[in-house]
Amino acid sequence: MSQVHYLTTPLSDEDVKNLKAGDIVYLSGTIFTARDAAHKRLVDLIENRGELPFQLDGAVIYFVGPTPPKPGEPIGSAGPTTSYRMDSYSPILIKHGLKGMIGKGKRNQVVKDACKEYKAVYFGATGGAGALLGKLIKEAKVIAYEELGPEAIRMLRVENFPVTVINDAYGNDLYEEGRKLYEVKD
Amino acid sequence: MREIAYEDIVKAVKNMVIHTATNLPDDALKKLKEAHEKEKSPVAKKVLEQLLENAKIAKDEKRPLCQDTGLAVYFVKVGQDVKITGGLLKNAINEGTEQGYIEGYLRASTCDCFSRENLKDKIGYNLPAVIHIDLVEGDKIEIEYAAKGGGSENVSRARVLAPAQGRQGVIDFVxxxxxxxxxxxxxxIIVGVGIGGTFEKAAISSKHALFREAGKPHPDPDVAEFEKELLFELNKLGIGAMGMGGTETVLAVHVEKNPCHIASLPVSVNVQCHSSRHSHITL
Known part of the structure; x- marks a missing residue:
């Protein structure tokens, strides 16, 4: 049965171990945004032993490229983007301490295995709910790669940001399990 | 000849772009509400609830429905008795698009295919738009517009089947x-299916099918029947809202069918996410 958790970042191994695919989590605290281009740069930095723009230990990365903020607002609409584009980068970040990823859509087996081996979790947020999710972001600040525009790395402060556990640290996958329950075989 | 000023086209397109980004059209909203009522999975029902709430917030507070405010896609019918004064139609549509995306605080999402560099400074903010123009009878210009997100384009596919694969082959492919x-x-999602024509005709038909009012059956009863059959088959997949499992995966299937070559059976599937942002204006 699906459980509801309220968690504050950074996430610990214990936090992650308590989560099961299908659980609903309300996240608060600081999370970081990154899409394809920023991921490539982060992985290049790790491989060249450079200094990362934020602490990966216990971090949660949100795959999002927001719309520009209106005057006086921290951010525009900010729902998740499709996650598979980050599949080739996520495992190395997980190995270096990343505990959570927020996106939408399927991850490959390598990412799922990394979640299991290093205790990390992949959360799904509701795609196309950018207006609603953007409102739950209380602060946003570009901390690296400003030239990438919507793809820059932003530090966000969120309050009770609703996500669902898709891939837990035990190898479960909500997309596969949920679909099996409602599939009608001929 | 009826004259339409370049500037009037720019302004109309701009207003349409801004409005469409924050207002989910009635047809899409109606379909989402129906799905919310019918959905059997509590998890998927909750997602649908969020989507309805999102639509309300977007409209009330003029926030874009989704951060992916899309590439701007247009189907334009130009009456052959219209003369556009002051500039080219394509330029007017592009200019209106750019102004709308800037003034509406929408995202610039066009980039170079290989370098991935954003083109907002080189070509224009979220430019170029994708514009399909057709010349028709009359003295009006009709512009159909959709803000087309990347996620649903990424899963769209086209294939040329062998004629022997027939109707069932199309169902299996979709x-x-x-x-x-x-x-x-x-x-x-809403599924646009283009059947027949040539390779590119099928693809363009599948795109154009998505511009139809969601769930409005094709005027040809045989094609309408085929749409119903596809809808039934696709909802057996159990994917559900945001893929978390559920009974309501596809809101509508729209098919466009064209005559094709005796040797081929082209078919294209263009997918539209639940945020089906489209509008149309007549000038």
């Missing part, structure tokens, strides 16, 4: 495409 897409295109 089912494979949607099954493989799973959660990625932000279900519940």
């Amino acid at each position: 089912k494979d495409v949607i099954s493989e897409a799973g959660p990625n295109p932000c279900p519940p």
